[in-house]
Amino acid sequence: MNSRVTLGLAGLFLFGAIITGYWGLTLSRQPAPEPVAQSTIGAALANAQSPVEDPTRHPVVVLVNDVAPFAPITAADIALEQLRTVPAGSLTSLDQAIGRTPWRALTAGSWLNDESFEAGSKLSRMIRPDERALAVAVDEVVNIGGQLTPGDYVDVLLFLRMDTLNPQPTAQLVVPALRVLGVGEQLGLTNDGQPSSPARNADEKLKLDQSRATARTVLLAVPEKLVSRLMLATQAGVLRLAVRSADxxxxxxxxxxxxxSAASLANANRELLQFSQLAMTGPAKPVATSPGVAPRKPSVEIIRGNEITQQTP
Structure with missing residues (x-):
């Protein structure tokens, strides 16, 4: 009985092995998928993932690293960014910047142009050829309570105290409508529209705002022909800055x-008043004489030899 069961199981296993072998042989003979179909699918996926070039965008060379003065720019320092609006004069090819040496420090994130490689400080690039940058000492009152901001326009007022040369205290407008270039350590925009002292984070912005509020100097853009007048005013008396309206x-x-500049010079010359006019003093009064005493008539002294006579004309 046991031998019959054993023979039956052996036959069953043999039959299963034959079925399994036949199935494997049939699967191995199936044709492999054509590689052309796979390549077609891969190309379709690649086209779907690649962005379509936007004709409204143009390449601009932008710094990705800070560059120190007199350090040649390498390929690792710059990259091309596609911008809709291209800044005037900006570089559009990496070859235009690689190997060039800037004269000043350049910060990451700024776009490059030919002016990036020209000599000159930030302050010298904030004024025009017919302007001069002049620093004026200020305190909390002159600084308008720390509210002055680069880009404001101010009138410079002069106050003169009474002394031997100035019998009456006077005040007048010395130079009108001067542009504020900087307040303390905070500077405005350069002539290429870039910030001279950009804040990289909130902490730096807070530091600049605090330095502006406690500034002791204000930088003014003064027309060249009015520099000497403003310089004399700073030494003559007390200055005040009056902010003009943004409107x-x-x-x-x-x-x-x-x-x-020419209009500012003409207006300043026209509005400059004499100290006596500002003091609103009248004409000199005649010297009072004592009552009963006739005023002395003028006489001419005539000398003839040893004789001296007085004659009234």
Whole structure:
């Protein structure tokens, strides 16, 4: 009985082995998938993942690392970014920047142009050829309570105390409508529209705001022909800065290329008043004489030899 069961199981296993072998042989003879179909699918996926080039965007060379002065720019320091609006004069090819040496420190994130490789400090690139940058000492009152901001326009007022040369205290407008270049360590925009002292994070911005509020100097853009007048005013008396309204659009006209140096000079000369006029003093009064005493008539002294006579004309 046991031998019959054993023979039956052996036959069953043999039959299963034959079925399994036949199935494996059949599967191995199936044709492999054509590689052309796979390559077609891969190309379709690649086309779907690659972005379509936007014709409205243009390449601009942008720094990805800070570059120290007099250090040649390498390929690792720059990259091309596609921008819709291309800054005027910006470089559009990496070859235009690689190997060039800047004269000043360049910060990461700024776009490059030919002015990036020209000599000159940030302050010298904030004024035009017919302007001069002049620093004026200020305190909390002169600094308008720390509210002055680069880009504001101010009138410079002069106050003279009474002394031997100035019998009456006087005040007058010395130079009108001067552009504020910087307050303390905070500077405005350069002539290429870039910030001179950009804040990289909130902490640096807070530090700049604090230095502006406690500044002891203010940088002014002064027309060349008015520099000597402002210099004399700083030594003659006490200065005050009066902020002009932003509704005058002076800063917008400046960035549009309007130059009002000649008009500022003419207005300053026209509005400059004499100290006696500002003191509102009248004409000199005649010397009072004692009552009953006739005023002395003028006489001429005539000398004839040893004789001296007085004659009244």
């Amino acid at each position: 005058e659009k002076r800063l917008a006209r400046y960035w549009a290329g309007d130059s009002n």
